[in-house]
Amino acid sequence: MQTTFTGKPVNRVDGPVKVTGRAQYAAEFSTGQTLHGVIISSTVARGRITGIDESAAMQVKGVVTIFSHKNIPTLAWLNFSYWDLAAPPGKHFRYFQTDEIYFSQQPVAIVIAETFEIARHAAALVHITYETLPAETDVYASLHKARKPKGSRIGIKKPKSRGNFSKAFAASAVTVKAEYRHGAEHHNPMETMASTVIYQDGGKLVIYDKTQGVFNSQQYIRGIFNLKFKNIKVVSPYVGGAFGVALRPQYQLFAAVLAALQLKRSVKISLTRQQMFSLGHRPAIVQQLALGASADGLLQAISHTAIQETSRFEDYVQAVVNWSGMLYNCAHVQMDYKLVPLDINSPADMRAPGAASGVFALECAMDELAYQLSIDPLQLRLINYAEKDGVSGKAYSSKALKACYLQGADKFGWQQRNPLPRSVKKGNKLVGMGMATGIWDALSIPVRAKAVLNAQGKLTVTSATADIGTGTYTIMSQIAAETLGLPLDDVTFQLGDTDFPLAFVQGGSYTAASVGAAVQKVCLEIKQDVFKLAKRIKNSPFKQCSLNDVVFSDGYIQLAGNRSTSLSLASVMQQSKTDRLKNTATALPNALQQMRYALNTHSAVFVEVEVDEDFGTIKVTRVVSAVAAGRILNPKTARSQVMGGVVWGISMALQEESVTDHHYGRYINHSFAEYHIPVNADISNIEIIFVEEQDDIVNPLGVKGVGEIGVVGVAAAVVNAIYHATGKRIRQLPVTLDKLL
Amino acid sequence: MEVAVTKFSFTKATDANDAVLKASSLTNAAFIAGGTNLVDLMKENVARPGALVDINQLPLHTITETEEGGLMIGALVTNAATAYNPLVEKHYPLLSKAILAGASPQLRNMATAGGNLLQRTRCYYFYDTATACNKRNPGSGCPAINGFNRMHAILGASEACIAVHPSDMCIALAALNARIHVLGTGGTRTIGFNGFHRLPAETPEAENNLQPGELITAIELPAEDFSSHYQYIKVRDRSSYAFALVSVAVALQMDGNIIKEARLALGGVAHKPWRNPVVEEHLRNQQISAPLLQDAAEMMLAGARGYGHNNFKIELAKRVIIRAINEAAGIL
Numbered sequence A: 001m002q003t004t005f006t007g008k009p010v011n012r013v014d015g016p017v018k019v020t021g022r023a024q025y026a027a028e029f030s031t032g033q034t035l036h037g038v039i040i041s042s043t044v045a046r047g048r049i050t051g052i053d054e055s056a057a058m059q060v061k062g063v064v065t066i067f068s069h070k071n072i073p074t075l076a077w078l079n080f081s082y083w084d085l086a087a088p089p090g091k092h093f094r095y096f097q098t099d100e101i102y103f104s105q106q107p108v109a110i111v112i113a114e115t116f117e118i119a120r121h122a123a124a125l126v127h128i129t130y131e132t133l134p135a136e137t138d139v140y141a142s143l144h145k146a147r148k149p150k151g152s153r154i155g156i157k158k159p160k161s162r163g164n165f166s167k168a169f170a171a172s173a174v175t176v177k178a179e180y181r182h183g184a185e186h187h188n189p190m191e192t193m194a195s196t197v198i199y200q201d202g203g204k205l206v207i208y209d210k211t212q213g214v215f216n217s218q219q220y221i222r223g224i225f226n227l228k229f230k231n232i233k234v235v236s237p238y239v240g241g242a243f244g245v246a247l248r249p250q251y252q253l254f255a256a257v258l259a260a261l262q263l264k265r266s267v268k269i270s271l272t273r274q275q276m277f278s279l280g281h282r283p284a285i286v287q288q289l290a291l292g293a294s295a296d297g298l299l300q301a302i303s304h305t306a307i308q309e310t311s312r313f314e315d316y317v318q319a320v321v322n323w324s325g326m327l328y329n330c331a332h333v334q335m336d337y338k339l340v341p342l343d344i345n346s347p348a349d350m351r352a353p354g355a356a357s358g359v360f361a362l363e364c365a366m367d368e369l370a371y372q373l374s375i376d377p378l379q380l381r382l383i384n385y386a387e388k389d390g391v392s393g394k395a396y397s398s399k400a401l402k403a404c405y406l407q408g409a410d411k412f413g414w415q416q417r418n419p420l421p422r423s424v425k426k427g428n429k430l431v432g433m434g435m436a437t438g439i440w441d442a443l444s445i446p447v448r449a450k451a452v453l454n455a456q457g458k459l460t461v462t463s464a465t466a467d468i469g470t471g472t473y474t475i476m477s478q479i480a481a482e483t484l485g486l487p488l489d490d491v492t493f494q495l496g497d498t499d500f501p502l503a504f505v506q507g508g509s510y511t512a513a514s515v516g517a518a519v520q521k522v523c524l525e526i527k528q529d530v531f532k533l534a535k536r537i538k539n540s541p542f543k544q545c546s547l548n549d550v551v552f553s554d555g556y557i558q559l560a561g562n563r564s565t566s567l568s569l570a571s572v573m574q575q576s577k578t579d580r581l582k583n584t585a586t587a588l589p590n591a592l593q594q595m596r597y598a599l600n601t602h603s604a605v606f607v608e609v610e611v612d613e614d615f616g617t618i619k620v621t622r623v624v625s626a627v628a629a630g631r632i633l634n635p636k637t638a639r640s641q642v643m644g645g646v647v648w649g650i651s652m653a654l655q656e657e658s659v660t661d662h663h664y665g666r667y668i669n670h671s672f673a674e675y676h677i678p679v680n681a682d683i684s685n686i687e688i689i690f691v692e693e694q695d696d697i698v699n700p701l702g703v704k705g706v707g708e709i710g711v712v713g714v715a716a717a718v719v720n721a722i723y724h725a726t727g728k729r730i731r732q733l734p735v736t737l738d739k740l741l
Numbered sequence B: 001m002e003v004a005v006t007k008f009s010f011t012k013a014t015d016a017n018d019a020v021l022k023a024s025s026l027t028n029a030a031f032i033a034g035g036t037n038l039v040d041l042m043k044e045n046v047a048r049p050g051a052l053v054d055i056n057q058l059p060l061h062t063i064t065e066t067e068e069g070g071l072m073i074g075a076l077v078t079n080a081a082t083a084y085n086p087l088v089e090k091h092y093p094l095l096s097k098a099i100l101a102g103a104s105p106q107l108r109n110m111a112t113a114g115g116n117l118l119q120r121t122r123c124y125y126f127y128d129t130a131t132a133c134n135k136r137n138p139g140s141g142c143p144a145i146n147g148f149n150r151m152h153a154i155l156g157a158s159e160a161c162i163a164v165h166p167s168d169m170c171i172a173l174a175a176l177n178a179r180i181h182v183l184g185t186g187g188t189r190t191i192g193f194n195g196f197h198r199l200p201a202e203t204p205e206a207e208n209n210l211q212p213g214e215l216i217t218a219i220e221l222p223a224e225d226f227s228s229h230y231q232y233i234k235v236r237d238r239s240s241y242a243f244a245l246v247s248v249a250v251a252l253q254m255d256g257n258i259i260k261e262a263r264l265a266l267g268g269v270a271h272k273p274w275r276n277p278v279v280e281e282h283l284r285n286q287q288i289s290a291p292l293l294q295d296a297a298e299m300m301l302a303g304a305r306g307y308g309h310n311n312f313k314i315e316l317a318k319r320v321i322i323r324a325i326n327e328a329a330g331i332l
């Protein structure tokens, strides 16, 4: 299909405002008299607050008040009022409403003052005493307490086993059994959580919140504080990264709204970097994999068990083991997923939740199996290639994974690889190559969008979605410009405002597809509307034409056969004396059609590492990631997404871990100096290939989303490359140098 | 509590004597130079100075040659300016290399020579006021000993504290036998590098032998030639912007493949840069060989002890020593 904008590497439309500092983030909004709040966090992991002495703090000039469980008003009673769109099942936490401590860094008090500095100073003077109880924070020490998850969560399927694993495994010629572990990770976007609540006359709140979904913040606040929807406007135009941490409304929002309502003043609160480690995280997981294959490499049996930590109050669930039932052809698959409740905060979705963990274990086990069989790891994947989703039995709407394998391998030079571990040396460095597969969902959800065309022929499209750095502004502008044949400059896309039409939280890589479909649909309606007007104006050249006879291009309606016969959209509007044309549309996924297919993105990742033989230091020198994600709306923003994902994968493999001191039950490396993520010098060449994948089923745009697939499989590919380099199989992430000494 | 900066006064010193006077008369005073360590610690409520004495306008910003042919580095010369100074690059390239292995360009542009000497440990517990720590709060205990001690000491630690000095620059300065010039109310004095930092013993809160109110004015490098055979190797958890797990500074004088003179200092392993004169003596006038270096490495690590998470440092340190000496000697 010939396009003008979609599929083109259009620069970010929000780039200029971001690099010039004009883009305003949640903590940057203000009115003249905004109060500042600082949150005090619990120093113990389990126990009870026995006293809060505010006297010294209250004497500081400029301190307005201090909120804690001692003085907060009675709020909503029902558990459901504390629910939010991304909440796992359980008893949702009621901040500042109890003297009990459920996790370290639990927020326990809010100091409100005229300036941030005063609030911070006063917070240091508040003296809190605790009765400390022994806390359990070590998932490895509590594996025997694992149990089935309670309740269910929208979008998370319970794993479904098939066949008879034990029998098939026992009969397999070659088997692998191994346990894989990784610790907790925190999202840590550059922008920390922040909310500015502007208190307006009559008690209306305008809330600038760092969120992945303004409606989620709105409904959360409404339920807890018993407010009217019309009195809560939530705005979030720019988000400085989120990765899932801003899916759920966080406690700074709760605290700022509480203070604003109580004091009838505007209040701003943001969290410190250290406090970012008090929020939901990618949970620590222990996974057991058992694979059985015939001597020629056909998978006979797969067993995948995951035991994962959760909090005492919610059963956070994600799809960890499910992928093992999908990725390969295998008749006998057993999957089990259990939770261990600990004295920690509830985990939360973090970029490619579940898959980042589960596929890591599966793809490492596949590598181990390949060596057992003496079959090339890529070849083993091809031998067991699945045309259908083994769990549902459905065909894929599209699956270009084979092309990912072949194009990725070709670009990477996989064929030149000497299969023997420890076979390549460069000075002090051992060189290795590894690969893995990635898989993620290609979801769509219902979304609304509104479009307004003005008398100058300029279009504004709105939807309450978010742009967490992913490029939503840009690709939606492209889709709108494409559909209506407008220059990109004549299109404005706006998001992140509860006054805009409904959109769900941004996550799960469904924004491009879902919001994109709504934007396309509403622009098509505007197209029809404006064409109707064009036909009606005096001496219209289109009187006898239908929409099929014309093209919309560069701001004009042109006769398809004779492009010089044309009318600009602006002149149509003006000649028909129309001030503005507006329309709203809801894009509903074609559920009936989609139900018959499995909808997924896939990838193949190839990694080269160099390992210093004496020091154990590891450098990822090359990555090729070949991705099949349907139609790519913007290769530039999509490439950035996948590249970021690959860096995340390298980080997970080699560096990232929130380390708990189990004596204190507390994450102890809670700063950017000690919670390591890669620096530029850690990252070398990353090549990304988008494999062509035509898909008319997944959604009208043929788009699958690329926000998460880039992460999946990378950690396994790195670990597999380390094995190839050194002959050492490391099964616990991150692979720090001490593990290789 | 985790979020805090307590109230403090802020004054600018007019000259070195004024700085010393202010620091010794104001209650709980601290000098502030680049602020890259002190301000962080204030934000974490670990450092709570009552008064900040800003020394940035003092005339301590230059590097000059001494009469003996060494160098005098003013206490306020930034780490970046030191590393890229032509005299330092020419005569003390080991120092440049060590400095550039530390922190990030932004930090090195702010950090000063004096501040680098006095930077505090990066021990996780020291930084988190929710935990005990003998260094921050004497007598409260040392949770690192039985806790997460990946970055901690394997040499010279005590029952009270197993923290390490995090500096890269100081490891090179130790190997180069630098001298610290200080000014106090009683006048000036000079401290040999080995006598500057302390081991934790029973008083980990005391990290060096400066008297209260004493100002570092300069770091002197003696006139010795280690510009041909030197190496600084830093092993860390990522390629940049991370503190050393183990680092080794080596400075040699060679005659063919005979070591005429050897200096060897380890970083990331103790509460101060770690040197051992016996090992340096052992290397002197010896022909370089694998067994000799293995011996030296074993001797350097004699008495080393791990605390669980940091056990790996013992073997790692030996390997780094061997490679660093080989590379310094030019045997690759």
Ligand SMILES: Cc1cc2nc3c(=O)[nH]c(=O)nc-3n(C[C@H](O)[C@H](O)[C@H](O)COP(=O)(O)OP(=O)(O)OC[C@H]3O[C@@H](n4cnc5c(N)ncnc54)[C@H](O)[C@@H]3O)c2cc1C
Pocket: A673, B030, B031, B032, B033, B034, B035, B036, B037, B038, B039, B040, B055, B075, B076, B079, B101, B102, B103, B104, B107, B110, B111, B112, B113, B114, B115, B116, B117, B118, B119, B166, B167, B168, B169, B214, B215, B216, B217, B241, B242, B243, B244
């Ligand atoms: C994230 C991060 C990473 C880092 N990584 C490294 C690394 O890898 N390697 C490394 O070596 N360093 C590293 N650093 C530390 C950095 O080198 C030090 O913070 C810096 O050298 C301190 O210098 P400053 O001038 O900023 O000191 P300040 O913060 O101003 O002062 C530090 C201390 O020294 C005292 N002081 C300063 N000047 C004098 C003086 N003239 N006389 C007496 N007392 C004085 C102050 O009172 C204070 O107690 C890192 C720092 C950060 C924040």
Ligand code: SF4
Pocket: B121, B123, B124, B125, B126, B132, B133, B134, B135, B136, B141, B142, B143, B144, B145, B160, B161, B162, B163, B204
């Ligand atoms: S090692 Fe030293 S600095 Fe760390 S907790 Fe123990 S006493 Fe404190």
